[in-house]
Amino acid sequence: MDCNRLNVYFIMGTVNCKKDPLKTLEEALQAGITCFQLREKGEGALIGAAYEEFARACQKMCQSYQVPFIVNDDVELALKLNADGIHVGQEDLALSTFREQAKGKIVGVSVHNSREMKQAILNGADYVGIGPIYRTKSKTDAKPPAGLPFLSAMRKQAGNFPIVGIGGITEENASAVRSSGADGVSVISVICHSKDIKQTVENLLLENIN
């Protein structure tokens, strides 16, 4: 996976949004997010036909901006929609299972320590999500903040394997996350709660990427 794809990796579900989620996604795509993950979970999340319909609407929008459409956890839906990839946690399926069913798809894995990262790379992940870097409000069962030194240590171990930082990342701390070794920043609230999504995404983007 081209690590520039991870530049600004927006993650969203209907639960995260104050205003219309599809409008939020449209504005974020227009502003230049480089990857999108549908993470529909938690209290009040869509299920069944409404969930699938929402997912298809998000996928269609991503396709019109040539931005990868990644599904969190739900491998079945990812395969049904022929999504560009999936993102799974340590508790989700074994990558090998998904890999067989989905050649050429992007597979991302959340990792919290060097053993998990080593395993994810061995199992054929295309990128790893490392965090939470800072305190997050978006994930109820998040681990304690790992901080930048942890991210730097993981970068040292990973060589140039694609790494995206996640957890409490804002316009203020995004550059520190990048200079600590992340190829990109993954965000939920800072975009979902932004009054000016175009400005927010521009402030998060690493400019003049070749």
Ligand SMILES: C=C1C=NC(C(F)(F)F)=NC1=N
């Ligand atoms: C828990 C997560 C950790 N990392 C990522 C990503 F940023 F995509 F790598 N997504 C998640 N849903």
Ligand SMILES: [Mg+2]
């Ligand atoms: Mg998960």
